[in-house]
């Protein structure tokens with residue numbers, strides 16, 4: 001009899017593990033508690049707007065090689081779109097200045113030496129201290145390693161690290177910030193091209209995986225929540241889904257790809273991150289302005305990034321915990337007035353929706369980073385996956401997909 005690998009959770013970590021294992025001919029069953037796959041990275045029909053939107057705008061970079069490999073396996077790489085060069089337009093609400101950061105391909109950062117390509121108001125030498133982040137110890141916060149004032153910080157370091165770490169950057173882990181810079185800015189523009197799922201996260205990252213698994217007869221059981229793991233000292237013996245129980249054969253394996261607060265409840269004694277940060281997204285049903293870039297960074301504003309989608313303009317605010325209690329309509333008005341100023345769209349508030357994800361990511365502090373477990377557990381047939389496991393990256397799509405692949409490799413080496 002062939003063994004079965006049970007994957008708990010159909011977020012990107014679980015789906016990435018499932019896709020890798022199905023590709024290697026393993027028998028896979030995915031069990032998902034909710035009635036939809038995708039977890040924190042999903043599309044849904046919003047009845048207020050009367051259209052399908054994403055729970056949050058998700059930005060990938062061309063250097064996210066695990067995510068791109070996953071999409072290539074699924075034949076869905078073209079569903080992420082972006083400019084052919086690493087270009088990031090910005091607008092400063094305070095000074096009304098606009099500029100485009102243009103990062104050249106190749107490791108030598110010639111963009112820093114070109115005043116038309118680097119951040120306005122910065123000098124070449126301002127960039128040098130950023131290299132300190134590349135070698136920072138895992139116990140250091142970004143604020144202990146680099147200076148937190150001046151145009152380079154306000155116009156590049158802060159927006160980049162706030163988006164990547166989802167925490168006020170000075171408090172963020174310098175090691176995680178270093179990993180982001182190493183895999184993007186320090187690698188050159190070819191790794192920094194922004195990529196977005198123009199037709200939605202579901203159609204780019206989730207539905208192709210579900211189709212891939214369907215074609216390989218690997219069931220994805222929605223509405224099938226794991227309630228308990230029954231384990232002996234060394235291994236998990238059975239999975240309890242409330243209504244039904246699955247006894248595991250001696251060579252069956254389990255990949256637990258659920259959020260950390262669920263994993264620690266299922267696996268007593270497991271150390272996991274315990275603090276989280278929110279992300280606040282606003283969606284407006286309106287056609288983007290004619291020359292609006294796909295992604296626009298805003299400085300000196302509540303809104304941080306403005307995304308242009310067909311028939312919709314959407315915004316992102318990271319580490320948005322301070323906005324969780326702000327009345328929704330006040331928030332929509334504030335955000336829209338900033339978007340209208342930056343894009344030239346009319347100031348009248350279009351139909352809107354606010355989505356606040358309270359536990360969008362674990363808090364990327366050095367202390368929380370130190371709580372991330374590796375994929376192996378004390379049970380020899382139980383592995384962990386998820387953006388919060390110890391991938392060396394902040395909680396991102398890339399981290400989730402890498403964690404799923406790592407767990408798959410441990411079950412069935414490629």
Ligand SMILES: Cc1cc2nc3c(=O)[nH]c(=O)nc-3n(C[C@H](O)[C@H](O)[C@H](O)COP(=O)(O)OP(=O)(O)OC[C@H]3O[C@@H](n4cnc5c(N)ncnc54)[C@H](O)[C@@H]3O)c2cc1C
Pocket residue numbers: 008009010011012013014031032033034037038039040041055056057058059060224225226227257258259262279280281357359360361385386387388395396397398399400
């Ligand atoms: C608003 C927002 C914006 C973001 N923006 C970006 C971005 O721009 N770029 C980027 O790279 N990343 C971004 N992220 C992060 C990214 O979405 C996550 O890193 C990624 O989706 C995490 O995937 P995961 O599989 O690790 O976890 P999850 O998506 O949390 O998946 C866990 C799954 O387990 C299921 N589950 C839970 N308990 C059980 C149980 N008992 N039994 C069975 N199933 C269970 C859950 O329902 C869920 O489907 C953003 C996140 C949010 C919320």
